Amino acid sequence: MAITLTEVADIAGVSTTAVSLVVNGKKGVSEETRQRILAILDDTGYRVNRLGRALRQSRTGSVGLYMPNSAVHFGYYNEVTVGVANTLQQHDTSLLIVPSISNQPRIEVPSVDGFILVEPHSDDPGVEVILRQDLPVVSGDAPDVTLPDPWGIVESPNFQSTVEVFDRFLHQGAERPGLLLIDQVSSWAAELEKAYRWWCAKHRKEPRVLVLDTHASNDTLAGVLRPWVEPTIGCDAILAGGDGIAVRVAGILRTLDHRVGETIKLISGVDSPLMEFHTPRITAVDLQPREFGAACAELLISLLDQPRPTVPVRVPVGAPLRIRESG
Amino acid sequence: MAITLTEVADIAGVSTTAVSLVVNGKKGVSEETRQRILAILDDTGYRVNRLGRALRQSRTGSVGLYMPNSAVHFGYYNEVTVGVANTLQQHDTSLLIVPSISNQPRIEVPSVDGFILVEPHSDDPGVEVILRQDLPVVSGDAPDVTLPDPWGIVESPNFQSTVEVFDRFLHQGAERPGLLLIDQVSSWAAELEKAYRWWCAKHRKEPRVLVLDTHASNDTLAGVLRPWVEPTIGCDAILAGGDGIAVRVAGILRTLDHRVGETIKLISGVDSPLMEFHTPRITAVDLQPREFGAACAELLISLLDQPRPTVPVRVPVGAPLRIRESG
DNA sequence: CTGAAAGCGCTTACAG
DNA sequence: CTGAAAGCGCTTACAG
Numbered sequence: 299m300a301i302t303l304t305e306v307a308d309i310a311g312v313s314t315t316a317v318s319l320v321v322n323g324k325k326g327v328s329e330e331t332r333q334r335i336l337a338i339l340d341d342t343g344y345r346v347n348r349l350g351r352a353l354r355q356s357r358t359g360s361v362g363l364y365m366p367n368s369a370v371h372f373g374y375y376n377e378v379t380v381g382v383a384n385t386l387q388q389h390d391t392s393l394l395i396v397p398s399i400s401n402q403p404r405i406e407v408p409s410v411d412g413f414i415l416v417e418p419h420s421d422d423p424g425v426e427v428i429l430r431q432d433l434p435v436v437s438g439d440a441p442d443v444t445l446p447d448p449w450g451i452v453e454s455p456n457f458q459s460t461v462e463v464f465d466r467f468l469h470q471g472a473e474r475p476g477l478l479l480i481d482q483v484s485s486w487a488a489e490l491e492k493a494y495r496w497w498c499a500k501h502r503k504e505p506r507v508l509v510l511d512t513h514a515s516n517d518t519l520a521g522v523l524r525p526w527v528e529p530t531i532g533c534d535a536i537l538a539g540g541d542g543i544a545v546r547v548a549g550i551l552r553t554l555d556h557r558v559g560e561t562i563k564l565i566s567g568v569d570s571p572l573m574e575f576h577t578p579r580i581t582a583v584d585l586q587p588r589e590f591g592a593a594c595a596e597l598l599i600s601l602l603d604q605p606r607p608t609v610p611v612r613v614p615v616g617a618p619l620r621i622r623e624s625g
Numbered sequence: 626m627a628i629t630l631t632e633v634a635d636i637a638g639v640s641t642t643a644v645s646l647v648v649n650g651k652k653g654v655s656e657e658t659r660q661r662i663l664a665i666l667d668d669t670g671y672r673v674n675r676l677g678r679a680l681r682q683s684r685t686g687s688v689g690l691y692m693p694n695s696a697v698h699f700g701y702y703n704e705v706t707v708g709v710a711n712t713l714q715q716h717d718t719s720l721l722i723v724p725s726i727s728n729q730p731r732i733e734v735p736s737v738d739g740f741i742l743v744e745p746h747s748d749d750p751g752v753e754v755i756l757r758q759d760l761p762v763v764s765g766d767a768p769d770v771t772l773p774d775p776w777g778i779v780e781s782p783n784f785q786s787t788v789e790v791f792d793r794f795l796h797q798g799a800e801r802p803g804l805l806l807i808d809q810v811s812s813w814a815a816e817l818e819k820a821y822r823w824w825c826a827k828h829r830k831e832p833r834v835l836v837l838d839t840h841a842s843n844d845t846l847a848g849v850l851r852p853w854v855e856p857t858i859g860c861d862a863i864l865a866g867g868d869g870i871a872v873r874v875a876g877i878l879r880t881l882d883h884r885v886g887e888t889i890k891l892i893s894g895v896d897s898p899l900m901e902f903h904t905p906r907i908t909a910v911d912l913q914p915r916e917f918g919a920a921c922a923e924l925l926i927s928l929l930d931q932p933r934p935t936v937p938v939r940v941p942v943g944a945p946l947r948i949r950e951s952g
Numbered sequence: 953c954t955g956a957a958a959g960c961g962c963t964t965a966c967a968g
Numbered sequence: 969c970t971g972a973a974a975g976c977g978c979t980t981a982c983a984g
């Protein structure tokens with residue numbers, strides 16, 4: 299059993315008030331008493347019981363991070379989590395992982411002071427449940443417009459990054475750049491496509507968008523990709539959206555007798571160690587997931603103490619292009 | 626403000642005792658009163674305040690999952706987390722993510738009822754801090770023997786899987802199979818090496834162990850790998866331990882004019898979507914991370930209500946070999 | 953500067 | 969079957 303505030307007070311021969319004040323670094327105790335209490339705190343190894351404090355303050359000291367069933371592959375989500383967890387820790391706040399509640403009979407959300415939603419998918423019922431609660435919610439990338447507004451939004455410059463990628467393709471002499479997406483419903487994918495179509499219109503290019511089903515086999519995908527990257531008439535440069543998909547596409551392109559970086563340019567919309575480790579190394583948009591997660595956490599913490607803003611607070615996080623050999 | 630037990634009791638005109646009993650499905654209230662209370666519970670949308678309950682019961686209703694800075698790449702850890710989170714949710718228990726405390730000035734562990742350690746590294750100070758606490762701890766793969774014993778251990782059949790892989794290599798006609806590890810200090814890596822050396826002794830093969838530094842560039846690694854896989858004298862079959870490393874090695878082998886699956890066999894010690902997506906698809910040991918995580922959670926939950934076992938409770942989780950084209 | 957006391961929301965002996 | 973009351977560990981007006 300851990301030692302309690304009351305016990306410390308008894309030992310020190312003072313009131314719990316005094317001890318509490320000292321523990322929380324507030325004024326109201328004489329320097330002399332403070333020193334005596336501090337010594338005992340140290341000796342006994344006293345650690346505040348978060349539960350007692352939380353109950354008294356009607357605050358849990360924890361925030362929830364919603365973990366969708368989908369976006370959990372290849373480490374992006376994980377990196378974001380690390381960023382969130384580290385930042386929260388600095389603010390003495392706990393991180394509660396809330397698994398996808400899509401398939402739960404009774405939707406039960408644990409009591410937390412606020413929520414972080416990473417790349418909310420419009421078809422995820424859990425997202426709506428969380429947004430409907432009267433709790434501070436920060437969303438990493440904006441949720442669908444049909445959903446209630448979150449309190450805050452941390453956003454990557456997806457439109458701008460996409461334009462940058464295609465400008466680069468153009469500059470490298472690509473004639474028929476295309477956009478590859480994976481079957482999903484994130485605002486992220488939507489933004490990429492919007493930016494790409496805008497860019498195509500601007501440069502009078504015919505848009506070439508291909509949506510891949512990641513559950514398909516390599517052979518099936520090869521069949522779909524073959525005509526799309528047909529020499530002379532097919533794409534000669536590809537932005538591959540979707541975490542990890544660029545590596546897979548690179549492998550398939552190889553079987554289609556393409557040399558990535560030479561006969562065809564390839565850039566990944568999501569960077570990860572995989573892109574650096576691939577042969578050839580794959581140029582990628584670095585969404586800086588740790589910084590992104592940290593920004594989500596910072597924003598939520600700052601929102602915890604304020605009334606709900608009338609319009610979501612928006613915070614940008616950069617997404618530099620990591621130039622490598624593939625494009 | 627959410628409605629409280631007391632308010633429900635007031636509305637129903639009964640004591641909080643009665644309401645508490647009904648909420649927790651315990652006996653001690655007449656069927657009539659129970660029905661009246663249930664109706665009000667339903668009407669008001671009452672939800673128990675976990676904090677009040679936790680404080681009263683001296684139980685937080687949450688367990689911690691330690692998140693090491695290292696093992697977070699490529700999704701293995703993430704999958705384990707999903708398994709843990711889903712299982713805990715079924716037991717009405719929250720999951721708290723505790724980020725690596727290696728670089729923290731003050732090591733502060735949040736109050737939880739128990740802890741889960743995934744693949745503890747012997748050089749991680751946070752692991753020791755957690756094991757030294759007088760709390761139920763379940764470890765996914767055993768921690769270093771120099772550390773205090775956890776209450777429970779969930780383990781993959783690493784020795785057996787490794788032997789199975791090398792038997793397969795032998796059966797495929799490989800003459801000089803080798804083991805590739807990444808620079809780390811997990812008991813997992815140690816078990817792989819031990820099994821490999823045991824297997825080599827049994828089959829009178831010269832052990833060929835190579836430890837790769839994952840932080841090195843592809844070129845550097847290529848320089849290290851070239852002599853190791855030299856045709857005729859170097860390895861002709863490789864078990865690549867370490868999440869994601871097999872994909873990287875496959876790419877480098879290609880630049881060394883090897884055809885993976887043909888001129889050289891390659892099996893990954895950790896399966897992931899990457900292996901399935903690679904061209905050619907990579908045979909891998911499926912550590913079944915979700916099941917592994919679920920097993921950790923189940924074990925911890927069961928240990929929460931009992932006194933500390935004299936010797937760690939061990940639970941096995943299978944690790945089938947997923948046969949694909951690479952080896 | 954200091955302490956006694958109330959109360960956050962809950963569970964659980966205990967008495968009726 | 970039922971309710972009044974204590975108490976989990978803490979913070980915070982309030983009075984002295």
